[in-house]
Amino acid sequence: MDKQPTLRQAMDYLHTWAGVLFSVLLFLVFFMGTLSVFDKEIDRWMMPESRLPLPPAVSFDQAALPQLEKLAPRSKLWTVQYPNSREPLMTIGWLGKDGIESRRVDAAANAVLPQAGSKGGSGFFYPFHYSFHIKWMDLGYWLLALASVAMLVLLVSGVIVHRKIFADFFTFRPGKSMQRATLDLHNASSVLLLPFHFVITLSGLVVFLFIYMEAGMSVLYSASGGNIIKESVGFFTRPAAGEDARLAPVDAMVARARAAWGGGEVRRVIVRNPGDRNALVEVQRRPHDQVVNDNVSLTFDGVTGEVLDQQRLVPAMRVQRFFAGLHMLTFDHWGLRWMYFGMGLVSSLMIATGMLLWVEKRRVRQEKLGQASHRMVNAVAAAGTAGILLATLAMLVANKLLPAAMAGRAGAEQAVFFAAWALALCHAIARAFLVPGRDGLRCAWREQAWACAVLALLAVVSNGVVTGDHLFAALAQGRLAVAGTDLVLLATAVLAVAAGRRLGARAGRVPVAAPALGAGT
Amino acid sequence: MGLPEQTAMRRRLCGAAGWLLLLASLVAAVASDGPAVGAMVWLCQLGLLGLALIFLLPYRPGIVLWRWRWAGTGSRHSRE
Numbered sequence: 001m002d003k004q005p006t007l008r009q010a011m012d013y014l015h016t017w018a019g020v021l022f023s024v025l026l027f028l029v030f031f032m033g034t035l036s037v038f039d040k041e042i043d044r045w046m047m048p049e050s051r052l053p054l055p056p057a058v059s060f061d062q063a064a065l066p067q068l069e070k071l072a073p074r075s076k077l078w079t080v081q082y083p084n085s086r087e088p089l090m091t092i093g094w095l096g097k098d099g100i101e102s103r104r105v106d107a108a109a110n111a112v113l114p115q116a117g118s119k120g121g122s123g124f125f126y127p128f129h130y131s132f133h134i135k136w137m138d139l140g141y142w143l144l145a146l147a148s149v150a151m152l153v154l155l156v157s158g159v160i161v162h163r164k165i166f167a168d169f170f171t172f173r174p175g176k177s178m179q180r181a182t183l184d185l186h187n188a189s190s191v192l193l194l195p196f197h198f199v200i201t202l203s204g205l206v207v208f209l210f211i212y213m214e215a216g217m218s219v220l221y222s223a224s225g226g227n228i229i230k231e232s233v234g235f236f237t238r239p240a241a242g243e244d245a246r247l248a249p250v251d252a253m254v255a256r257a258r259a260a261w262g263g264g265e266v267r268r269v270i271v272r273n274p275g276d277r278n279a280l281v282e283v284q285r286r287p288h289d290q291v292v293n294d295n296v297s298l299t300f301d302g303v304t305g306e307v308l309d310q311q312r313l314v315p316a317m318r319v320q321r322f323f324a325g326l327h328m329l330t331f332d333h334w335g336l337r338w339m340y341f342g343m344g345l346v347s348s349l350m351i352a353t354g355m356l357l358w359v360e361k362r363r364v365r366q367e368k369l370g371q372a373s374h375r376m377v378n379a380v381a382a383a384g385t386a387g388i389l390l391a392t393l394a395m396l397v398a399n400k401l402l403p404a405a406m407a408g409r410a411g412a413e414q415a416v417f418f419a420a421w422a423l424a425l426c427h428a429i430a431r432a433f434l435v436p437g438r439d440g441l442r443c444a445w446r447e448q449a450w451a452c453a454v455l456a457l458l459a460v461v462s463n464g465v466v467t468g469d470h471l472f473a474a475l476a477q478g479r480l481a482v483a484g485t486d487l488v489l490l491a492t493a494v495l496a497v498a499a500g501r502r503l504g505a506r507a508g509r510v511p512v513a514a515p516a517l518g519a520g521t
Numbered sequence: 522m523g524l525p526e527q528t529a530m531r532r533r534l535c536g537a538a539g540w541l542l543l544l545a546s547l548v549a550a551v552a553s554d555g556p557a558v559g560a561m562v563w564l565c566q567l568g569l570l571g572l573a574l575i576f577l578l579p580y581r582p583g584i585v586l587w588r589w590r591w592a593g594t595g596s597r598h599s600r601e
Contacts, residue, residue, distance in 0.1 A: 171575075172575050172576060172578060172579055173579065174579055175579070188572060188575045188576070189572065192568045192571045192572050192575070193568045193569075193572070195564055195568070196564075196565065196568060291557050291558060291561075326561075331558070333554070333558060333562070335562060336558070336561065336562055336565065339562070339565040339566060339569060340565070342569055343565060343568065343569065346569075346572060
């Protein structure tokens with residue numbers, strides 16, 4: 001009779017196969033999430049017309065109101081996102097017949113900016129992180145939930161599997177065999193940032209509470225006729241009166257709100273039923289100095305300017321908003337923001353090394369049996385990690401090289417991303433099956449690393465040539481978002497060259513039989 | 522880890538110094554950024570600094586593995 005597997009063996013099996021199945025999805029989530037930490041800064045890099053200084057004073061009545069009255073006089077909802085240190089533009093929005101439409105406004109010049117022709121970081125990388133751009137039936141959110149739960153399973157099983165978790169704490173042997181060095185890298189990157197991995201994954205699930213718990217909420221709230229959003233967030237509403245009335249000066253309401261808060265910045269102003277006697281103006285505070293992503297808004301009568309309500313979140317909602325603030329870094333802290341960026345990169349490295357480890361362990365076994373499935377997994381791993389980086393860099397280069405006046409420019413940029421990614425997959429599969437031996441596995445990684453280095457340099461050079469904001473000019477003019485992006489691209493190029501050279505050096509060595517390692521050690 | 526042998530007293534002193542350093546950095550982070558954000562900053566930098574140390578260890582043996590002469594023991598440990 002077969003012996004029952006021990007807990008450690010069972011967790012090892014779970015960790016291995018959950019990892020193989022979800023690794024590409026998880027790499028996508030973590031990599032795009034890492035880019036999203038600086039999504040507004042990437043917007044500045046990708047949209048040169050938005051590289052404006054922060055306006056000293058912002059006026060709703062002078063900058064936003066004339067544009068909204070011209071573009072959406074009959075809309076039932078206006079929103080105005082105020083500029084801040086990371087996003088120096090004002091964004092006006094309104095409810096149109098096809099949903100929310102928006103335009104960007106230079107608040108200092110009171111002028112609407114031309115359409116960007118690019119989705120930028122906040123329009124492409126950020127939605128990719130939380131929905132994979134799959135909107136049909138919210139499938140993207142559900143895939144994210146599945147991947148997040150898989151990540152939690154991987155973290156717990158990984159800790160159980162790691163037999164000598166404290167003894168191996170400082171173990172990193174890059175000069176040893178590929179399997180040993182990769183395992184050390186995987187262990188080091190996962191153990192030291194374990195609190196981050198848990199918190200970021202769990203908080204990500206809590207952020208989308210209202211999507212994942214929708215079934216239960218519908219059952220509970222449809223019975224009583226209540227509205228969970230209104231109860232938990234507590235915003236004040238009233239129906240339109242159907243009589244015309246002029247909106248009172250909103251700047252005065254904003255000043256009253258700021259006085260009531262004891263200072264602070266405005267995040268957003270929402271006008272409901274503008275031009276109606278029952279118009280409402282909600283002024284939301286920017287939570288730049290607290291972890292809880294709480295708007296703390298004041299609602300005014302739109303015609304008289306009288307304070308009608310002060311919104312307060314219910315305690316359970318405050319907990320949800322605490323996790324949201326923790327996950328999305330809605331507060332100002334540059335040190336923590338850079339650390340989140342670094343930790344996101346290390347998490348991506350953890351996932352990539354996990355895939356490499358799977359391939360390397362099976363290569364030894366399958367080569368003896370004449371099997372080749374590890375080659376396909378290797379190709380998918382290369383395209384799912386290096387290929388995604390390559391596609392991102394290709395998109396940044398396309399952002400600079402595509403003609404500015406091109407119709408459908410934003411769509412064309414995204415098409416470049418997906419085309420480059422598909423090409424990376426085809427390249428990886430071709431190299432895995434056409435190049436024999438161990439070099440067939442390293443070939444795709446090596447060549448894609450070199451391609452990433454070239455594209456990263458090309459992105460920096462093309463930004464300087466096309467916009468004139470090369471690295472030194474951007475630093476001199478205080479455009480730190482642009483300079484920072486250029487510096488990260490240069491660092492990417494250096495690391496990609498180092499990776500390409502190392503993979504080339506390993507390919508040149510005489511193969512040495514990898515030591516037979518116990519599972520998880 | 523490759524560190525040379527230490528007496529029990531020196532091991533205790535190094536351990537105490539390490540814990541004191543961790544506590545001082547936590548107090549500094551909390552004093553600077555408040556309890557919630559300060560604790561977060563401290564945890565994050567602890568992990569990242571630890572990782573940096575691990576990745577540097579194989580490439581900078583001089584930082585950790587040193588010639589030591591122990592007062593009173595008269596022994597000398599060579600570079601590994």
